[in-house]
Amino acid sequence: NGKVLLTIDDYFEAAKDKLQKQTYEYYASGAEDEITLRENREAFTRWLFRPRVLVGVQHQNVSTSILGDYVSFPVMIAPTAMHKLAHPDGELATAQAAAAMHTIYCLSCLSTTSMELIASAFPGRPRWFQLYVLKDRTFTQQLVRHAEELGFRALVVTVDAPRLGRRWCDVRNGFGLPPHIDLEILGGILRGGHTGESGLAAYFAAQVDDSLSWKDIAWLVSITKLPVIVKGISAGEDAALAVQHGCRGVVVSNHGGRQLDSALSSLECLEDVVNHVHGRCEVFLDGGVRRGSDVFKALALGARAVLIGRPALWGLATRGADGVHHVLHILHEELRQVMALNGCTTIADINRSYLRRAGAYPPQ
Amino acid sequence: NGKVLLTIDDYFEAAKDKLQKQTYEYYASGAEDEITLRENREAFTRWLFRPRVLVGVQHQNVSTSILGDYVSFPVMIAPTAMHKLAHPDGELATAQAAAAMHTIYCLSCLSTTSMELIASAFPGRPRWFQLYVLKDRTFTQQLVRHAEELGFRALVVTVDAPRLGRRWCDVRNGFGLPPHIDLEILGGILRGGHTGESGLAAYFAAQVDDSLSWKDIAWLVSITKLPVIVKGISAGEDAALAVQHGCRGVVVSNHGGRQLDSALSSLECLEDVVNHVHGRCEVFLDGGVRRGSDVFKALALGARAVLIGRPALWGLATRGADGVHHVLHILHEELRQVMALNGCTTIADINRSYLRRAGAYPPQ
Amino acid sequence: NGKVLLTIDDYFEAAKDKLQKQTYEYYASGAEDEITLRENREAFTRWLFRPRVLVGVQHQNVSTSILGDYVSFPVMIAPTAMHKLAHPDGELATAQAAAAMHTIYCLSCLSTTSMELIASAFPGRPRWFQLYVLKDRTFTQQLVRHAEELGFRALVVTVDAPRLGRRWCDVRNGFGLPPHIDLEILGGILRGGHTGESGLAAYFAAQVDDSLSWKDIAWLVSITKLPVIVKGISAGEDAALAVQHGCRGVVVSNHGGRQLDSALSSLECLEDVVNHVHGRCEVFLDGGVRRGSDVFKALALGARAVLIGRPALWGLATRGADGVHHVLHILHEELRQVMALNGCTTIADINRSYLRRAGAYPPQ
Amino acid sequence: NGKVLLTIDDYFEAAKDKLQKQTYEYYASGAEDEITLRENREAFTRWLFRPRVLVGVQHQNVSTSILGDYVSFPVMIAPTAMHKLAHPDGELATAQAAAAMHTIYCLSCLSTTSMELIASAFPGRPRWFQLYVLKDRTFTQQLVRHAEELGFRALVVTVDAPRLGRRWCDVRNGFGLPPHIDLEILGGILRGGHTGESGLAAYFAAQVDDSLSWKDIAWLVSITKLPVIVKGISAGEDAALAVQHGCRGVVVSNHGGRQLDSALSSLECLEDVVNHVHGRCEVFLDGGVRRGSDVFKALALGARAVLIGRPALWGLATRGADGVHHVLHILHEELRQVMALNGCTTIADINRSYLRRAGAYPPQ
Numbered sequence A, B, C, D: 001n002g003k004v005l006l007t008i009d010d011y012f013e014a015a016k017d018k019l020q021k022q023t024y025e026y027y028a029s030g031a032e033d034e035i036t037l038r039e040n041r042e043a044f045t046r047w048l049f050r051p052r053v054l055v056g057v058q059h060q061n062v063s064t065s066i067l068g069d070y071v072s073f074p075v076m077i078a079p080t081a082m083h084k085l086a087h088p089d090g091e092l093a094t095a096q097a098a099a100a101m102h103t104i105y106c107l108s109c110l111s112t113t114s115m116e117l118i119a120s121a122f123p124g125r126p127r128w129f130q131l132y133v134l135k136d137r138t139f140t141q142q143l144v145r146h147a148e149e150l151g152f153r154a155l156v157v158t159v160d161a162p163r164l165g166r167r168w169c170d171v172r173n174g175f176g177l178p179p180h181i182d183l184e185i186l187g188g189i190l191r192g193g194h195t196g197e198s199g200l201a202a203y204f205a206a207q208v209d210d211s212l213s214w215k216d217i218a219w220l221v222s223i224t225k226l227p228v229i230v231k232g233i234s235a236g237e238d239a240a241l242a243v244q245h246g247c248r249g250v251v252v253s254n255h256g257g258r259q260l261d262s263a264l265s266s267l268e269c270l271e272d273v274v275n276h277v278h279g280r281c282e283v284f285l286d287g288g289v290r291r292g293s294d295v296f297k298a299l300a301l302g303a304r305a306v307l308i309g310r311p312a313l314w315g316l317a318t319r320g321a322d323g324v325h326h327v328l329h330i331l332h333e334e335l336r337q338v339m340a341l342n343g344c345t346t347i348a349d350i351n352r353s354y355l356r357r358a359g360a361y362p363p364q
């Protein structure tokens, strides 16, 4: 509608206008009462900056490395399902934007675009593959092989979804994919249409293994040379277990508030995880990142990088690859700004001393 | 109205539409400013989950035992008065749903259905009888005998109501029973109609003994072989006294916010009670349970099981026995879900380590 | 309008309807941003009850003594100015209600009824006289003599108003008395009418001494046999000074939020004062008392009794002496109720163990 | 519109009505989500008074000295840009009001009135000059010389703006100066008009040096005899560095929430700064001061004086010099009032013992 798009929230509003109700609600909603969905955002507002001045911020470098790969800034794209619902270009557009911004795109295994297409389109760029461990282990293993062959640089195993969270919108809407869109990686049919039943929930229950346990992680580590990252950690003890089972990274995440409602925000779990990991693997975070200041806060509390889920979808829905690119660009510029005004010139400068708890007395 | 009923709140809305104003307000309201009514709900939101992952949740068992009796899940039906106001099938419908779900129904002594009818309808199912100690002790003793003979498995003595709480709605509405509904256990006439006076308050003042003290509990324990449970405990010291007086259980409860307004929520009293009881009797909780996550939180803080009051009434009003059954079913499914996503497969797995205080720093 | 009047809030609504805007705003408003006005109420909501049960509450005694005088319950009427604005019967009606309820009425020295009339109307009842120390000390001394002769039982010296607080409503309304109403004790003319200037503020500045200090208190104590009570204490240190200067009581008060805005609520000052006084004089509280539960909370934190300001005015405006009487009666019944449901049968039973801080963890 | 103007908020409303939208938004807005803008205000509400009584407040003296210069009360005017947007008389009017109230006006180097005009208009009055260190150091040095020659009494170097904060209003409005208004000190052209680009941001990026560091402060101190004050300090460590680099004062400030969004409020940074400075230089504060009570709170937490930004602009926009004068007068009267009612007669009486944290238990 011609409005200038300056912030992630602007993209959210624009996407809301543009998307079909069913799709919008699928993307935007959280599980049950959406307590965790809200907490993910609120948690960021509970920290405020205590900036330093007069350090000379003319030269800034916001690039970093993630599992050894260069990224232009510590923001990646989280795996989210079914991008063709947002835009006909689907996951290809998202991957293109990530490549252009020199950061990592994590492809969901619920993709509506094939792994081959993604891999061939932007060669040489680091990208990750998100895996649900399926009931069918042979097929699971084929997916791992496939990801290796196609040059994906890491396997992200999502562990917070032995069952799909209850998202009432999807149940009420009878959420499903339209006939012309398919799950190009997992295959099978994900149709909706029955009020009172989420097509995704049914599909998920049929495919994904709810017996998943640490021995499956050990198995995955044993069958691949790719670094394995577990996504969906809240407790420090689980992060320590991940390290012990050979994982190279953990994503502190509650699946964007879509799985266990009333769970702690991911930000509030971060310090505990960082303390348990003790530098033995890389710690990432997703959930509620909407501002450069959010990125700074997560890094100050110990994350190596963050991932964004919905913001990329809002960009994609609004303007395809350009929208995703702009969303990333906005966060990039905001991070530069927030670092400059906090008196940090490199990512390594960011630490806990820049944060204080909002409203706390004495200061914390 | 054809809306899909997915949550307890959906049943609440449906019941609100269906019930007469006077009845709805009698059921829904709390005492005075309804501070405690709200606190009962708020208290649950002050705890969030810190879930564990990768434990393998394919096999779940949410059954437990209560005073030695098997229940399919740790949720019972609290004693609430006058079910025929909600539905012509009254307490019989409620009892039927509890039996079908294999859990305990606690019959209120302000029932509009007789004890015999309840007892004969669903033989072999554990059920409890809630008792107000009446001014007329001979009659009180007869009720106890009667409960024993009819196979009720425990006596629940309500101790938070030496006087009825002030519920302004009932006073304004001149709350009372219509001519065709009677109190089938206590007898007598409970008519309303005078704006400015609650018929129930008058009835209650006439029947119930406000001199009730620990020696009456001792007396009750002495005249029956049934386990005695005191309902309406807030202070740990009182729970310890209950144990000393031979009680086998305590219900941490403030009568659903209908008695002492501005009292602490029951959830916030729970830990103190559990600490004082120290395993010497079973500890239950009611007040504000609306979600499977609420059940989990109460258990994590030490309750053996919880009871629901109003949710059963919303089910009953909306769809009779089927409605109550569905309400129980919803909680059953939600509890399974919240356990699975927290990484618990049995009730015994649930403990304090899964909870953290919302917004607290450092974490508590 | 025929609505049943059940609570103080009902009287507030009724009075609001009935009073002229100027009068209503004069009564209801607080100084500046009304932060303290709101805090006075909020402070009560920050405490919740932890009730005890099974103590036998059939015999209740809510009477107590104040400076040796019997009162039927620990609630007095605070000195408030100009009752004839609320009702033609003015202070006489208020005094009558207090007498009928067997409690103490504290007459404001800004009364629109003479001391003689009040004294002669209800002989033998304990009543207090509130004094502003005036620039004219001779006149001040005459007032003291007069109060003694007329049988007032204590002098309440208000010390939180060396200057009148800024109440923007009064300034905007050009608040003043209509021609047919006079200040019958202090005399002089209090006319308004100029938008941008409060008539009361001008009157006050002319009469009341802003040099008031502890030596004036010593002087007052020296010239009268009546017990001297200082009203308007917030700091424990000042309460200790009051004791040292021979005062027999202190009223923890911020003048109902009408003087120093952004001051702590009186309830939040209470414990500090009680600790400093250490039983050496009686401690009273006013500000925001609207419920029996508020009375209980103040007593649990160490007050001997409380005073109500505006609630009496709402009663007076709505129904004259009957209204004030009903307001007192409501609080009397609510106090009985809240004591019974907390398990207290006498005023002496009330103590800190019945309170916990709302939302605090661990419990406080 | 004839409404009586009694408070700073009244002036805010009046100015909002009077100003062009673009100008109003430029003045009122903060950076990004305006979290810090709101925190600046909220922080004051987190402190409440614990007043003392009976100290005799007939003689009050609210004057103090700032860097040795007498001021009639501890409130100065903060440097704010482009006063001619608010009123044709521009900075001259503001300076006139400050002079009339015997307090310090700090001229912004983004003034739309020349330094000469200001200096010549009100000789003998203490006034300060705010400096941005420019890319052009020669010009910067000329400005310093100029300020010295014209009798400015201190240099205020703003250090929280190596880059301009992102103020979305200005970006959306394409904020700029109209053709008939110029930056009379810095020169150059600050035109707007392009939606999506703030003219000020462009101008700022071109002129102001983002390499500013402590060695530049050392340089400034070395080239002038004027006391140097750094404005925009949040961390105690930076205040200590300021002392070490020869600064005579620090302004705890976040630029009125216009630079780093999500920064701590200035009030919440104050105690840390005061503790680090340890009396070695004077500590000032700005941000959110709107009430006499705010001034008192800042002083109680250790500030020597405060500065007001927007309030002066609201006065200027509404009634020119008279408006600014009245704004200062309001704060002067409110400070006198709040001191009297707290029991303070001089600025030196104000200390931490008069404050308590709102809602904290135990009291802090």
Ligand SMILES: Cc1cc2nc3c(=O)[nH]c(=O)nc-3n(C[C@H](O)[C@H](O)[C@H](O)COP(=O)(O)O)c2cc1C
Residues within 6 Å of the ligand: A026, A027, A028, A040, A078, A079, A080, A081, A108, A109, A110, A130, A158, A231, A253, A254, A255, A256, A257, A258, A286, A287, A288, A289, A307, A308, A309, A310, A311
């Ligand atoms: C619409 C949608 C689909 C998602 N699909 C997946 C998925 O297929 N696999 C997965 O591991 N996470 C999935 N997630 C979770 C994201 O990876 C990520 O954890 C979450 O979106 C982060 O929170 P944010 O949206 O607040 O940034 C999905 C999230 C959304 C919103």
Ligand SMILES: Cc1cc2nc3c(=O)[nH]c(=O)nc-3n(C[C@H](O)[C@H](O)[C@H](O)COP(=O)(O)O)c2cc1C
Residues within 6 Å of the ligand: B026, B027, B028, B040, B078, B079, B080, B081, B108, B109, B110, B130, B158, B231, B253, B254, B255, B256, B257, B258, B286, B287, B288, B289, B307, B308, B309, B310, B311
């Ligand atoms: C309409 C209604 C009637 C009730 N009647 C009784 C009763 O007769 N006896 C009793 O012990 N408790 C009674 N209660 C209290 C319940 O047993 C229980 O403590 C409360 O409802 C739990 O709170 P909840 O409604 O939030 O689940 C009643 C509650 C309601 C809402």
Ligand SMILES: Cc1cc2nc3c(=O)[nH]c(=O)nc-3n(C[C@H](O)[C@H](O)[C@H](O)COP(=O)(O)O)c2cc1C
Residues within 6 Å of the ligand: C026, C027, C028, C040, C078, C079, C080, C081, C108, C109, C110, C130, C158, C231, C253, C254, C255, C256, C257, C258, C286, C287, C288, C289, C307, C308, C309, C310, C311
């Ligand atoms: C309209 C009004 C007039 C008052 N006049 C006086 C007065 O003349 N003298 C005095 O000491 N306090 C006066 N007060 C303060 C009261 O004595 C008392 O401190 C306050 O009203 C208690 O707060 P509450 O109104 O919330 O109960 C007045 C209060 C009000 C509301």
Ligand SMILES: Cc1cc2nc3c(=O)[nH]c(=O)nc-3n(C[C@H](O)[C@H](O)[C@H](O)COP(=O)(O)O)c2cc1C
Residues within 6 Å of the ligand: D026, D027, D028, D040, D078, D079, D080, D081, D108, D109, D110, D130, D158, D231, D253, D254, D255, D256, D257, D258, D286, D287, D288, D289, D307, D308, D309, D310, D311
């Ligand atoms: C419209 C506007 C323009 C400002 N311009 C400047 C400036 O040129 N230089 C500077 O150091 N601070 C500038 N400031 C910041 C003020 O000096 C001051 O820090 C801030 O306004 C204080 O907050 P307050 O407005 O809440 O009182 C400006 C502030 C505003 C609102």
